[in-house]
Amino acid sequence: MTEREVMEYDVIIVGAGPAGLSCAIRLKQLKPELMVAVIEKSAEIGAHILSGAVIEPGPLDELLPGWRENPPPTCIPVDRDEIWLLSQQGRRRLPTPPQQKNHGNFIVSLGAMCAWMAPQAEALEVDIFPGYAASEIRFTGNGEVGGVIIGDMGVDLEGNAKDTFMQGIEIHAPITILSEGCRGHLSKQLIKKFELDKDSDPQTYGIGMKELWQVKPGKSKPGLVQHTTRWPLDSKTYGGSFIYHLEKDRIAIGFVTGLDYEDPEFVPFEAFQQMKHHPMVRDLLEGGEILSSGARAIVEGGYQSLPKTEMPGALLVGDSAGTLNVPKIKGTHQAMRCGMLAAEHIAETSSWQGFDAKLRDSAVVKELHKVRNIRPAFYKGFWRGFLRAAIETVTAGKLPTTLKVHADHSALKKLDEYTAPDRHWVKRDLPPRDRLAAVYFAATEHDEDQPVHLRILEPDVCTTRCVVEYDNPCTRFCPAHVYEMVAADGIEENGANRLQINAANCVHCKTCDIKDPYQIIQWVTPEGGSGPNYQTM
């Protein structure tokens, strides 16, 4: 192996989402002489972005004044908000809490918005490299972060070089910005190495699944924003749906479940599909056609779980840090502001030092502080959570208590500790039939002759402990059906199974890395350019 080629920049940004791109644009606006690069694992900018999304336009006004004259391709002013409490067949309208009032906000495709931001960054001479995965951190001699190492390409399943082998290069930079989104794999390593979370609560997450539908003419009311809660979830499982009405007879529909659910047999994907069969939702979709589908984990810990966001040589921004506002169901404005703040800090000081304090004193963290008790209040069930949320909202988070946030993987109950409630789930017939059919609509693509990017650190646990204690929940929480227990060759009579990892199905949502009760699944970047090919998600 030869020495890796090196490219040098002043700032290297990992991940071309709203946080990373906002940071890049702001840096070049403030200090055009800085050399800035953005590295992105998806084949095209926006292809790994999946979000609702209703966004607050404030940060866009700040970053790109005049954007309203040249808006992103999908951008519909919110006209009306509705929140519905569902039972299996019935529904009841709830008052819209102030955090969820969307007057002045816009329904966008965040993927399309990122693809729209990227050329604006390039116009400012930011170098953007889609199709390349930052697979490792490069450390300097004195242990500081000094950039990233791009993953090798053209490596076979066993790790040998293929004819097309290309060694990844090193990108050196005095400042690295981690804007990988929720549960970024480099961010995770750095949080551990520099103990950035030692003074914060554990991080907690949700899994969001989304589909884009072409519906029958007249069904979509552009600008209508609907949210539902409860059915098909039980009272102890946090979650709900979003239904955003777009133009051209399209509807974006999605479902989010807190990953702190307890039922080891729970299948989040199935819950989403059930919700689509509620009479109110079914009426919208029936006779329509599914265009696209996908899933992504969501960072929900908020204020209590926010790790320290600076370390020698690097900063965490956006969902990599965990700035999403759960009660608002919005992270984009927070991620953008956070990215811009990082840029302003670097432009001013040319250093990573002092960013964390600046962030904690900013509107980003103030917003999180105000709503800090709402998500954990739901640990005690829906109605107690609902009540506490109302109190926290009325008092604007000024009560002196701060509730603790718990980790998701430890929330899962063992088989013998849990009895599932009767879920009254229905027979369903709307597509997609199952998770494999859904993966088809994510257009995910991985060369199968490459190392498996889902590493099981202790494979024996799956077939000895996990199968007995939890019945291998990875085979259920993964929305892309990556994990399967299949008969081990030749010993079928014993009923012994082995874990099969269908890595090519992976949609890069990171749920397995989060929810696995033994924390032995490690998600790493596959070959650059692999993964879903989301269009306008």
Added chain:
Amino acid sequence: MKILIGIKRVVDYNVRIRVLPDGSGVDTDGVKMSVNPFDEIALEEALRIKEAGNADEVIVVSVGGDECQQQLRTGLAMGADRAIQIQTSESLQPLSLARAFLKIIEREDPGLVILGKQAIDDDNSQTGQMLAALWDRPQATFASGLVINGNAATVTREVDAGLETIEVDLPAVVTVDLRLNEPRFVKLPDIMKAKRKPLEVVPLSELGVTAEANIAVGKHVPPPQRGKGILVEDAAQLVEQLKNRGLL
């Protein structure tokens, strides 16, 4: 020797194609666009010929609006020396395309023209053949092997009956098949270098070629959807069902 490569911007092969409701075409709104995969193979082969010392310059040519510069830049990043965009807002059919290419050939005098055997969007497989005829030079289509020997090339062709090996005098037009090679990954620093390589824009009108429509497209329709299956109790019922449908 110069090698000329044709590059077409097409909807990426991973994209699930959706026909527009009015049947006027396919939905390209927000859809990922890429270099036609066969063209990428053509370029890879040219780069290997150059690296083996059998060519001095590789030129990539594309016909289309300014958006196709993105695909030309990909070609430059892979290793082409320079790029020519034949600029037009119209969609050209194979004969007009071949005429436009011929004008570039007359100007550049290449020793070899390598094209993809077809584009994955319209699947015409005509441009290469028409170009060879207009240029009055040999053609070798569907190549899965290509060896340059001085003023000739030995080409292995993928034909229905198997493989056919022919020799053509150069200059010639070669269109390439899938098994010829596996294109390389683009090296990150080469993307930066590609930004500085020359990309010449030539308006189609300057070449004296008009976008003539010899084929009229009627309508686009998606393939019929598979109907719902039924479950049968036993073999007798299966036979009966097949008979009812006239399949037995």
